[in-house]
Amino acid sequence: MSTRLLVQDLGHRGYGEVLELQRSLCRQRIAGQITDDILLLVEHEPVVTLGRGTRAGSLPSSPAELERRGVGVFEVERGGDVTFHGPGQLVGYPIIDLRRHREDLHWYLRRLEAGLVGALRLLGIEAGTRSGLTGVWTGGRKLASIGIHVKQWVTFHGFALNVNTDLSYFDLMIPCGIRDVVMTSVSRELGRDDQGGLWEETRHAVIAGMADALQLQPVEETPPQQFAKPVAFGEATGFSPYHGRFDPTPLA
Amino acid sequence: MPTNVVMEALSPTMEEGRLVEWKKQEGDAVAVGDVLAEVETDKAVMELVARAAGTLLKHIVEAGATVPVSEPVAVIGSPGDDTGEGGKRGGGEAGAGQRGSGASGEKDRGAAGQRDSKESQGTQPSPGQSRPVSMPPAPPAGAATEHRPSPESPSGSKDNGVKSDSPAPARDQQAEPRVKASPLARRIAAERGVNLVGITGSGPEGRVVARDLEGVAAKAQSSTAPPPSRPAAQPYTDVPLSQIRKTIARRLAQSIGPVPTFYLTTEVDMERIWEARQAQLALSGAKGAVGKLESGEGGRDVSVSFNDITIKAVALALRQHPACNAWWQDDRIRYWNEVHVSMAVAIEEGLITPVIRHADQKTLREIAAESRDLAGRARERRLKPEEYTGGTFSVSNLGMLDIDEFTAIINPPEAAILAVGRIGQKAVGHEDAVVLRRRMRLTMSCDHRVIDGATGAQFLKTLKGMLENPLTLVW
Numbered sequence: 001m002s003t004r005l006l007v008q009d010l011g012h013r014g015y016g017e018v019l020e021l022q023r024s025l026c027r028q029r030i031a032g033q034i035t036d037d038i039l040l041l042v043e044h045e046p047v048v049t050l051g052r053g054t055r056a057g058s059l060p061s062s063p064a065e066l067e068r069r070g071v072g073v074f075e076v077e078r079g080g081d082v083t084f085h086g087p088g089q090l091v092g093y094p095i096i097d098l099r100r101h102r103e104d105l106h107w108y109l110r111r112l113e114a115g116l117v118g119a120l121r122l123l124g125i126e127a128g129t130r131s132g133l134t135g136v137w138t139g140g141r142k143l144a145s146i147g148i149h150v151k152q153w154v155t156f157h158g159f160a161l162n163v164n165t166d167l168s169y170f171d172l173m174i175p176c177g178i179r180d181v182v183m184t185s186v187s188r189e190l191g192r193d194d195q196g197g198l199w200e201e202t203r204h205a206v207i208a209g210m211a212d213a214l215q216l217q218p219v220e221e222t223p224p225q226q227f228a229k230p231v232a233f234g235e236a237t238g239f240s241p242y243h244g245r246f247d248p249t250p251l252a
Numbered sequence: 253m254p255t256n257v258v259m260e261a262l263s264p265t266m267e268e269g270r271l272v273e274w275k276k277q278e279g280d281a282v283a284v285g286d287v288l289a290e291v292e293t294d295k296a297v298m299e300l301v302a303r304a305a306g307t308l309l310k311h312i313v314e315a316g317a318t319v320p321v322s323e324p325v326a327v328i329g330s331p332g333d334d335t336g337e338g339g340k341r342g343g344g345e346a347g348a349g350q351r352g353s354g355a356s357g358e359k360d361r362g363a364a365g366q367r368d369s370k371e372s373q374g375t376q377p378s379p380g381q382s383r384p385v386s387m388p389p390a391p392p393a394g395a396a397t398e399h400r401p402s403p404e405s406p407s408g409s410k411d412n413g414v415k416s417d418s419p420a421p422a423r424d425q426q427a428e429p430r431v432k433a434s435p436l437a438r439r440i441a442a443e444r445g446v447n448l449v450g451i452t453g454s455g456p457e458g459r460v461v462a463r464d465l466e467g468v469a470a471k472a473q474s475s476t477a478p479p480p481s482r483p484a485a486q487p488y489t490d491v492p493l494s495q496i497r498k499t500i501a502r503r504l505a506q507s508i509g510p511v512p513t514f515y516l517t518t519e520v521d522m523e524r525i526w527e528a529r530q531a532q533l534a535l536s537g538a539k540g541a542v543g544k545l546e547s548g549e550g551g552r553d554v555s556v557s558f559n560d561i562t563i564k565a566v567a568l569a570l571r572q573h574p575a576c577n578a579w580w581q582d583d584r585i586r587y588w589n590e591v592h593v594s595m596a597v598a599i600e601e602g603l604i605t606p607v608i609r610h611a612d613q614k615t616l617r618e619i620a621a622e623s624r625d626l627a628g629r630a631r632e633r634r635l636k637p638e639e640y641t642g643g644t645f646s647v648s649n650l651g652m653l654d655i656d657e658f659t660a661i662i663n664p665p666e667a668a669i670l671a672v673g674r675i676g677q678k679a680v681g682h683e684d685a686v687v688l689r690r691r692m693r694l695t696m697s698c699d700h701r702v703i704d705g706a707t708g709a710q711f712l713k714t715l716k717g718m719l720e721n722p723l724t725l726v727w
Contacts, residue, residue: 050436050462051295051297052272052273052290052292052297052435052436053270053292053295054436054439054440054462055439056439056440056444059462063463073462073463075434075436075437075461075462077290077297078295078297079292079293079294079295079296079297080295104262104263104264104265105262105263105266105293105294105296105298106262106263106264106265106266106293106294106296107263108296109294109295109296134294134295135295146295147295147296148295148296148297149296149297149298150262150296150297150298150299151287151298151299152299152301
């Protein structure tokens with residue numbers, strides 16, 4: 001049994017295409033065509049995603065305002081309320097078969113938190129979790145958000161850690177449905193803004209933290225054949241402003 | 253054999269899950285492993301998968317409800333199966349309390365659960381003593397004259413004092429318009445009280461997505477914070493449909509739509525019944541003690557009403573005309589050998605039809621006592637499901653409200669209903685003279701698939717004859 005965690009850094013990619021890639025990988029994992037746990041890392045263009053737990057008032061911004069700022073909107077199948085992804089944010093999508101770990105959603109959510117807390121410790125930030133408020137916090141400020149979908153115990157969606165994100169994007173919404181939440185970033189917490197260096201450090205820390213939390217050996221790879229290209233299907237057309245037409249119907 | 257689908261523990265520490273969206277609708281075929289629904293707990297969404305094959309007979313909870321682990325959420329079985337016991341149930345306890353506090357937000361999956369936080373009860377024909385072995389499917393409830401009450405919830409804790417829903421058989425489902433909408437759109441609509449019907453969806457296949465609700469949403473928001481200079485005086489009040497209202501609406505539409513109904517009206521001379529009843533009243537008034545003894549109702553005197561007399565007469569007439577004592581069963585007609593008369597009772601939220609079983613075999617006094625008891629408990633919503641299901645013919649009486657005559661809507665699967673008007677004095681020809689007589693109009697609504705014109709007319713003629721000759725009711 002493999003205990004590898006294949007890490008694939010997709011770089012700068014649109015939300016829609018990576019969403020399709022995740023769905024495809026999840027399907028392949030369920031079908032047994034993939035046998036390794038995978039961690040996709042990506043930096044998205046600005047996008048707001050609305051999870052299954054989104055409340056009516058969580059996205060007060062008008063479509064026009066979002067469009068003006070070049071922010072797309074997706075309704076997706078993950079748990080949780082509204083959130084933002086964009087430049088400067090390290091997004092991780094673990095495609096993990098929980099049957100090989102524990103068939104326990106809460107365990108998995110706590111592992112994701114632990115992985116991020118571990119990563120932040122490596123970076124010199126004392127972070128922790130808050131009961132009932134899934135995510136990673138430091139001093140009452142929120143550093144990372146988590147929202148997942150699980151299909152036949154295979155996970156997708158995942159976490160988003162603000163590295164040097166333009167935090168004003170979060171003003172467009174009520175992130176995670178928590179009023180008055182203060183979002184922060186690694187850069188802000190450390191008082192550092194040496195973009196390239198900090199990004200690389202964070203990336204490595206997150207890979208190490210996640211692998212440790214899931215008890216897997218990280219293997220960074222160039223894209224293996226099986227997911228070198230996103231599998232396009234349906235209406236997945238990648239990024240577009242206010243992508244309301246995107247149908248979040250999960251894997252058939 | 254129907255199988256319950258339960259809210260599964262997606263984690264040992266999970267106590268409840270929010271049913272986000274149904275992926276299979278009532279009536280859909282289901283194979284083992286099919287995704288039935290999405291369930292959200294904490295920040296995770298997982299799919300609820302079928303463990304049994306068959307037909308999804310019933311959603312016990314609606315999308316948006318929060319359901320404790322291992323509580324049933326749906327029933328899978330064969331199309332004919334009785335989904336019996338569990339009615340639709342809202343699990344939504346979690347939504348309400350925490351909503352105001354922002355910080356508790358993440359755990360709180362919001363208001364969606366509230367929508368349906370009402371206990372309810374399924375219907376099942378009484379497993380009565382002398383019924384045929386093969387039980388009919390639960391008589392779909394809630395037609396013109398039916399409404400099911402909310403029996404006291406056993407725990408007493410969840411019951412907000414309302415509601416019910418009909419676990420209608422799968423075949424009934426197409427009657428309900430289904431709007432394609434994303435779970436988020438549904439949720440937003442529910443929170444804002446927006447009806448998705450009539451909203452044009454911009455998603456694939458016209459699916460309504462959150463964006464489509466924006467215009468509507470904006471209005472809703474502005475109305476929550478009216479400018480102080482202009483006090484909010486809404487010209488109307490929107491009341492979301494309660495489950496019972498929905499059920500009544502659906503069932504009535506279903507009835508008047510597919511049921512080819514015709515109406516027969518006759519006028520009955522009530523003079524002799526009137527006299528008989530006056531005599532009986534005088535008797536029980538003068539000899540109260542005797543009346544009490546005879547009533548056998550723990551000393552409570554029971555006066556026999558015209559409605560009781562009508563029910564008794566209907567039951568006896570049905571004995572002679574079994575063709576009118578029948579259920580339409582889609583592929584067959586079920587002629588009942590027993591006579592169970594449903595009587596429509598108006599209650600606060602609608603109406604309900606408690607059933608007087610074996611009404612043909614009961615004395616007037618027994619019927620009077622039973623109808624009084626049933627009607628009383630119906631108004632207190634304390635009827636058991638078997639007490640308001642399984643009727644074979646309905647009687648609806650608006651005479652006490654001064655209605656001369658009316659047409660009632662059939663309560664499927666029953667094939668007919670009798671609408672009873674008021675008893676009033678009229679100038680009529682009688683024994684070659686115009687005289688004042690007490691008269692009562694009866695209108696029978698008949699399902700033409702079961703009852704033909706002459707069949708119904710013969711029944712009415714018998715009924716009229718009995719009412720005009722009250723001794724036939726005693727003999």
